[in-house]
Amino acid sequence: MKKKGEFLTCLEVLTKSSEFLGRKGVPSPKCDSEWIVSSILKTKRMNLYLYPDEIIGEEKLNEIRSMIVRRGKREPLQHILGSVNFAGLVLKCDGRALIPRPETETLVEHILHRLPPSFDKAILDIGTGTGAILAALCSSLPSSVGVGLDQSEEALSLAKENLKDLNLQSRTQVRKLDWNLQKVSEEGVGLVVSNPPYLKTEEWECAETEVKAHDPKIALVAGEDGFSELKKIIDISVAVLPSGGMFALEFGTSHAEKISKSLSSKFESIEILKDLSHYRRFSIARKC
Template sequence: MENNESLSILEVVTKSSEYLERKGVPNYKIDAEWLVAFVLGCKRMDLYLRYGEILGGNILSKIKTLVMRRGSRIPLQHILGQVQFAGLTLKSDNRALIPRCETEFLVDILHNRLTANFNGKIADLGSGSGAIILALCSMMPHATGCGFDNSQKAISLAKENLSFCDQEGHVCFKEFDWRKQNQLPEPYDLIISNPPYLSHDEWDQAEPEVKMYDPSNALVAQKQGLSDIENVIEVAINSLPPKGYLALEFGASQAEIVGDLLTEGFTFEIMADQFLIRRFVLAVKK
């Protein structure tokens, strides 16, 4: 796209998609649409009603700049400065892991199982951007929640999202390191966690967006990806009352091992994500 060109929105999306595809970007067409919509200040789906609209000059230059940034494998969410998660719009940058769509599925499972009337205390271990705890407490307005993380950078981002979602007084964020502490400062009725579960080999094979922009300590764990899962289960055993809930996300090959770790202290159900991969467990403390 040249600055003196005039192109339809359809042509811009097509050229941008082709460029991103050549750069190896996953979901290149959707990403191109998001970038064009962001510059135009409209919803992505609205583009389909505006395909014939002609763009030129400054607008094309802005789109080209963003598309080239995405082609360099900067995450889409960092370019836009935000991410959509479970109905919330959250700030997104390199202070914390970008929330994944699979994790939204776990949030939906809990909402459906516990219902909007759940009025207990929720702890989110490894809360990162705050996406999980903010989404749950927005869906369960009678509950209160606290996100725990060992990263001050992640906590600062989560607090910005807390203010952005207008949930002060309903949710808080505190520092906690499950590698050094095996119990939360007070009991909770539900503990949820998406802990690091990649092995070092899996990290080596990750996409550039992940390796270059996501904090490795939010994704990679020792003992072939299992050490932080073990720590979270220990914290849950020490911090939940009998019949308290533990909800975990784990790696695609870890379901049997996670089940073994939970057998002694919990009854549990392992569930698949939207891609039919066994990725979640909902456990009840014995």
């Protein structure tokens, strides 16, 4: 990026970084370069273009270079920055858990549109990962309490850090539980939410390097048709929720029919909702 004795301006660094990432096949090279440069300069992305001629010193240039090289090797931007924006929160993000996805922010929005701000029951987040859903819901519902379950101790350690950073530790807990081996028995639950693994093996095989090499496979893949874990979560919800309790689930693009069918005998007011790309991606229902 910099030859000996040469200095680069902010705009030059952005241009060279973006060209480098483009050559490496990174999908959003300009945007990712902006995130990296702005994180090192500790400024907003917009400011990079307000002061394009600012000279970037050697130390910062080296930091930017090392992050751009990592991104060029297709390490996810969120791991390089160490954080992700989710539903208005900044969460710590690393290889211990799945990077929370924008689709899941839409699920959180759908839930919050259907609950009163005074909601004061327990929220059970099954397969909590970074704790993203639990953190977003408990932040917006100040009278709620929450429990996040996951089989991955690494994910739980990250979720715990996130909930503490957001000052939610007094209202939330995380617990290790494998839903294939242990019974879920929580009391006072008013909402069960889950974004379980739902990819078919073949879908995971076609995923980008960022996903295959850096997201935990166990967080994403659910056998041949991707439906097995969804069915288990529905069964757990039936057992845990009282009549009138809310169930909210994220699933794959091919699962909507099967989900409706599986919910129909034990739930009412069943809604199938779309994500921002217009795929049927979520269901929200009330326990009969």
